[in-house]
Amino acid sequence: MSGKPLQLSRRALIGGLASSEGLLLSGCADQQPPTYGNLLRMGDNLTYGAQRALFSPTALAREYDR
Amino acid sequence: MGPRLTHWLIALAVMVLIYSGVIILMAHPRHYWGTAGNDLIEPLFEVPLGPNYHAIGWTRGTPFFDCTGGPETANRLVEPWNKNGWARSLHFLAAWFFLAGLIVYLAIGLFTGHARKYLLPQRSELGCKNPWHDVRAHLHLPMPSADPGPPYSILQKLAYALVVFVALPLTFLTGITMSPAISASYPILLDVFGGTQSARTIHFFTFAFLAVFVLVRLAMILLTGPARQLRGMILGR
Numbered sequence: 273m274s275g276k277p278l279q280l281s282r283r284a285l286i287g288g289l290a291s292s293e294g295l296l297l298s299g300c301a302d303q304q305p306p307t308y309g310n311l312l313r314m315g316d317n318l319t320y321g322a323q324r325a326l327f328s329p330t331a332l333a334r335e336y337d338r
Numbered sequence: 339m340g341p342r343l344t345h346w347l348i349a350l351a352v353m354v355l356i357y358s359g360v361i362i363l364m365a366h367p368r369h370y371w372g373t374a375g376n377d378l379i380e381p382l383f384e385v386p387l388g389p390n391y392h393a394i395g396w397t398r399g400t401p402f403f404d405c406t407g408g409p410e411t412a413n414r415l416v417e418p419w420n421k422n423g424w425a426r427s428l429h430f431l432a433a434w435f436f437l438a439g440l441i442v443y444l445a446i447g448l449f450t451g452h453a454r455k456y457l458l459p460q461r462s463e464l465g466c467k468n469p470w471h472d473v474r475a476h477l478h479l480p481m482p483s484a485d486p487g488p489p490y491s492i493l494q495k496l497a498y499a500l501v502v503f504v505a506l507p508l509t510f511l512t513g514i515t516m517s518p519a520i521s522a523s524y525p526i527l528l529d530v531f532g533g534t535q536s537a538r539t540i541h542f543f544t545f546a547f548l549a550v551f552v553l554v555r556l557a558m559i560l561l562t563g564p565a566r567q568l569r570g571m572i573l574g575r
Contacts, residue, residue, distance in 0.1 A: 312427035312428055327522070331523040334521070334525055
């Protein structure tokens with residue numbers, strides 16, 4: 273056991289994620305959560321769809337110092 | 339026709355947005371400035387609203403064993419009231435109608451000359467005398483009788499222009515700045531408003547301004563012949 277705790281930075285994860293990205297994306301395509309006829313859920317799906325259509329799927333939230 | 343239709347679309351959407359927004363605010367009535375805000379950060383101010391107002395507290399540690407002085411679990415923040423998921427969904431649904439109405443209204447206003455003709459104050463109206471005279475006229479009852487629709491007085495023009503060109507777009511921009519998905523793609527929004535929490539606080543102030551505007555406007559309609567004014571707002575004559 274090394275003394276250094278396991279630390280994965282987000283940047284380090286990108287490489288690992290990139291390899292599985294194709295798999296994940298193909299699984300997520302055209303998948304919308306069920307609405308059960310609920311108007312609010314339909315609105316949510318509209319928002320989900322618009323976000324996926326308009327914004328980059330690889331954009332990362334800003335990082336902050338502690 | 340176009341401005342009236344979009345006016346009512348935006349008015350209805352804003353009513354729903356105010357209603358659902360207040361419910362959302364109830365879950366966390368504290369406001370912060372900057373990039374971070376949570377129960378452990380000193381708030382800028384706290385709106386006295388809902389069960390979570392001044393409700394930050396700590397749970398007692400639970401002892402692991404049946405004896406005093408033994409190890410205990412760590413303290414935790416008390417569970418807040420947090421049942422506003424439906425209000426968020428309603429807020430976003432109404433925001434779509436609001437956005438559609440605002441875009442169409444601004445397009446009509448800017449490209450057909452509607453805004454320049456009716457809303458933008460003329461240079462001659464902005465002299466010292468005219469606004470002051472209008473303010474004084476509004477402080478006395480009975481209200482100066484106004485025919486429905488344009489031409490508007492200087493105070494009306496300033497209020498409407500401020501709402502249409504400043505408050506409504508600013509509400510929209512600060513609203514989307516709070517979305518992590520959008521601010522990730524457009525971090526410039528965070529730079530412009532100084533962080534998510536600043537955007538949320540500005541969002542609250544634009545809401546407060548719009549709420550006051552709606553109340554004053556309704557009062558003016560009531561004081562200057564509501565039936566006649568409403569007919570003008572709906573039918574345009």
